Amino acid sequence: MLKNNMTLILQLVAYSFRMHTQMIACAIWVAINPVWILGSVFCGFKVGIIDGVKCMLISRSQGKEPLKIKKMEVPQGKKGGKLCYRKYISRRIPRRFLQGNLILVITDIVDSSNLWNCFPDAMNRTIVFHDEIARRLCKEHGGLEVRNEGDSFLFVFTDIPNALDFSIEFYREIKCISSNLKNLYYEESGDRKTDLLPIGIRIAVSKGHIMVRHNEFLEIYGDVVEKTFEMLNHSNRNICILENCLIPDYSWNAKKHLFCIHK
Structure with a gap:
């Protein structure tokens, strides 16, 4: 002792x-x-x-600025509008995407800034799930992923039916999953935390003269790219589409209620 x-x-x-x-x-x-x-x-x-x-x-909503794309001057000898996007990419680009006229599809998650601020962990899991669906459908419909920053995708397609089929299927799949997620949550340490978040998406589809060049970098040229981003900012939770993308006698014309048609 x-x-x-x-x-x-x-x-x-x-x-x-x-x-x-x-x-x-x-x-x-x-x-x-x-x-x-x-x-x-x-x-x-x-x-x-x-x-x-x-x-x-500063309000959280002020952090969400309209999507814009930086325009730079085109190097000498290159035609087809101003340079809209440029990134390094190692894989080979299929020759069908190097033509002049392409269909551009841009997607974005609605009100993503507030979702990131309020539910960062759940939003991170949701983004992974969202990206997997987008890439799977893009591959199934023969598209090319050009850009993925944050929660926004930029795809190009060589024909309108594939572009619209992708847009409609992606929109409906996300909407269906989100509807089932609205009431799902789990409790941990007395706090309510969402596993995956219900989200809304907006999509813009346009057709025009887009030049895709690929040497060491993937370069996208064309004024239609900026116009498509402007259409996306106009959209809320639907698919904005240029009128020249509606072709008669196609099955998806019956789904026009999903579209906000622009001239």
């Missing part, structure tokens, strides 16, 4: 000595360089205040 008490007393003395040593070292450091210490504290406090004010004053 006495041995245990002596051991405990020695441990307390050692702990007290260590704490006093650290306090003395801190006091010496402040005395030697007070400007650095006070400056660090002030800067950290100032940054925290500024970030807090920004969070209170």
Whole structure:
């Protein structure tokens, strides 16, 4: 018993000595360089205040800007409009996509900024699921994925039926899955957390002169690209389509109720 008490007393003395040593070292450091210490504290406090004010004053909805695509000048000798998109890509592009006239399909998730802010983990899982569906349907309908940034896709197709079949199937599949997810959640540590989020998508489909060039980089030229992004910003939760994409006597013409037709 006495041995245990002596051991405990020695441990307390050692702990007290260590704490006093650290306090003395801190006091010496402040005395030697007070400007650095006070400056660090002030800067950290100032940054925290500024970030807090920004969070209170800036609405989450302001973080969602209309989708735009940066336009750059075309190198000399290249025709077909301004350069709209350029990225490095290692795989070979099928020759059918190197022609002048293509059908462009752009997809986007509605109100994704707020979903990311409110449910980051669930949104991350939902995006993975969303991307798998988009890529599977694109492959089934013979399309080419040109761009994928965040929750937006840019695909090109060589014919209108495949482009519209992809758009309708993608729209309906996401809508069907989201309808079934609306009431699903699981509870963990008393908090309600969604596993996958119900989402809405918007799609824009257009046809025009689009030049796809591929050497070391994949380059997309054509004013129709920017016009398609403008159509997408007009859309809410439907498929915006140019009027020249509606061909008579095709089965999907009966599904015009899904479309917002642009001239």
